[in-house]
Amino acid sequence: MSAQATAAVADPKADESLKVIQDATCTFCGCVCDDIDLTVKDNHIVEAKRACVLGKAWFLNHKTEDRPSCLVDGQPAPLEAGYDRAAQILVNGKYPIIYGLSDSPCEAQRVAVSIADWVNGTIDTTTSVCHGPSGMAFQGVGEVTCSLGEVINRGDMIIFWGSNPAESHPRHFTKYSLMPKGMFLPNGRKDRTCVLVDVRKTKSAKAADIFVQIKPRADFEGLWTLRALAKGVDLDPVIVKRDTGVELSLWQDLMARMKACKFGVIFFGMGLTMTRGKHANSEALLALTRDMNAFTRFVAKPNRGHGNVTGADNVVSWRTGYPFGVNHSRGYPRFNPGEYTTSDTLANGEADSGMTIACDPMANFSEPARRHLASIPYIALDTKETPTTRAAAVAFTVATYGIHTGGTVYRMDDVPIPLRPSCESPNPSDFEVLSQIERRVKKLVGITS
């Protein structure tokens, strides 16, 4: 296993009790800003330079909870006892599921996939409840995309569709998509046109030059209107207005701008992927982007949320061949979203044991899924107490990645970035907990490598 990146200590002039960590990485949202300068005093972060409000809250309000590292059946227990019990639960299940992963570094994710393999279990990530539909759309049509630095240097037309970065990805505009002065866009914001397409006027609308307010649940129709216009198809203005809530002339104007730009970028969010149509919406958007490359350069990019959900997709893919919702019950990986995805294995009452890693299905899954999860033995790893950890047979309080522990995270454009831990935690890392469980699982199952 890769050793974890070590904390860099700088600024010798300063107060002896202060430690400065330069270029630390914030894992709070998919922007994965890696330019945060942290000041640490007495094992507490007192300043997080360049972080946004969310990032500041993440770093500064971060407390290590005064909670045992391990609880078995709700009672404090030695870690060893927790590891033993956890391994038993996973090995004794006929249909164990492992879920979460989007707030863990890749190093821990890799161990989780190993465990799923050794116990013939199902592994799934939070992708299945957020951008899973774009993953499936991607499997249908592919994707034309780029790294965020290309947006900085070339993106002269930026479209946000069903995405509200002002609130979900606060530094998106300033760091990547609108404000930066890029190689071919020396005037920064002035050289870019920004369009927001959404069903309501979100906070991001202020940043846009053009706001296109479509009818709720009419994303699919809107995207197909643009695809038709791109191909030069004549459309009936009455029908377009009725189906999309937007005048044809506005769509025509938008298409004219899209064709005229040099490098267009569409960022899309859960407003597109989780409304009616789901993967058909994403597919239409990816197809539109592809179509646009017959006229100019155009790319698309999902604005993904959680810190390392992109890393989870990558790790699960390279180890199993599939990105999420992977079942090993036959001893090899099978992929079937809607069957092996966690909300389904729970709601259908199939899972008989499980492990959640840095996620809270007890708070946000459907009633039947929650009820079933509460009825089976499972292990929960989290940095804090949650409804999910409360109902777990074994609960581990783990150190926080990016603050207490190092490792690797993938930004939403698949760029891997190392973490620089700044503080110490009395709790083990998720990597440590999972490795300990894996060791025991291997012994119980008879894995000798």
Added chain:
Amino acid sequence: MPIEYTKISGGTLYDPANGIDGQVRDLWIADGKIVEAPTDPTVRPNRTIDASGLVVMPGGIDMHCHIAGPKVNVARKMRPEDKRKGEQIHRTNITHSGTMGSVPSTFATGYKYIGMGYTTAFDAAIPPLGARHAHEEFEDTPCIDKGFYVLMGNNHYVMQSLQRNEPARLKAFIGWLLASTKGFGAKLVNPGGVEVWKSHQAGNVDDLHQKVDHFGITPLQIIQGVAQAVDELQLPHSVHIHCNNLGMPGNWTTTLETMKALEGHRGHITHAQFHSYGGGDADENTFNSKVAPLADYVNSHPNLTIDVGQVLFGETTSMTGDGPLGYYLSKVYGGKWFSGDTEMESGCGITPIKYKNKSLVHALQWAIGLEWYLLVEDPWRVVMSTDHPNGGSFLAYPQIIRLLMDRTYRQDILKECHPLVRERSQLADLNREYTLNEIAIITRAGPARILNLKNKGHLGVGADADVTIYTPHENKETMFELPRTVIKSGRILVDQGEIREVLTGKTMHVTPDYDQEMEQGIQDWFEKYYSIRWRNYPVDLSYVHQSEVVPMARF
């Protein structure tokens, strides 16, 4: 502690690097290396492998494949249908499960290479920004030693240094880039063309003299500049070139010009098959083989080496750092298409493809690949590859061996192909058959020499104990697809077709000497244009499991 010896006794050795062509010799192994037989006759080996009647060769080396990193993983994600149809890799009590299809999962990749007797593989196209990702996958690709080439043919700093005519700066940059990524070699993919693709609809360069916008330099300058810098840095491997105009009818002239541009330097032309086409204007009716004049040039220019990039009939996935090529292929095949541009560095294109023997173009591609093997006179300068998975899977190597060693078989397959192939290529007239010794050269000894890996590709004292033992068989495909025993770093990993033990394998990389004074300039440029921080860019050694630094070449 007494030394632990393993002895391979009585095998028929093919060790071309040491001039051994089918002689019966014993091999002694200790500490993962080939060693002298102990002088003390009372010393007994701890383990003896009886290889009498069997063929013993060094482990195979794949010097050009795509097995790890961003684009390979995108291909995995994009093609579940391909894996569902493919072989399923079951978990055992020592190995992980996995999936195959044209782009196997990481563990499956390692198991399949070692199962075929290959002990080393190099991924040929890693964008520097994705280097960390590649190293992470390497750690999950067991049993084989690995390394990668770093994409730099469209790197802005490279192009800017050439524009300003600053060769010293270019040289320092390449040294820094390889050290920062923990890479092995310098790779050019469609030099200049990918940059044009990023800024123009369907953009590309048409020839070596077209100027790359913004930088005002030509592909020719990139090729010569990087070739020179690589030689001056004394990197073990020469510049590794995916020429411009891949796959285009008439592209052979571009390839010939590229070869000529390398005069005075070492140079490796990769997947030469895809670059040896006559004809013009994307017209299928004029498409034909131009291997003969290109092979003539290679034959008379010892500074050049090639690998073939053989095409096999069937379905696969095309994946390339050549963004415009991906766009072109997606239009030809009409399937799903991925394109990913990486800031300042590179591009990427992925699309599913199917090679059919009844298609004239595909059948010609197949024949052209074989012509390359048969027309390059010196086997030390032509290497077996399928450009996995572009021309086909690495698992097709045994089939290619049969095609080369058995001309009757070759002619039989040719008869099944589109009839015009016989007119448009000279394959039907080529009677050459490879010997076992020559096969040992193009699959292990040759690539080791081309990559300057002193410990690999041979069985002399000091070599890594990577050894493959085959049961001779008239059908060479049968012989090579299921080796009897595969030894890696002195340990028996495969016996009788079964994996007995696994290990992680080493990562081979270089630490060139470069002018550190130049680093400040690189940093200033970097901080202006990249979306990540300078300090978070280099991959530190903690990501490189079992690092092996390959020394610089002396030539």
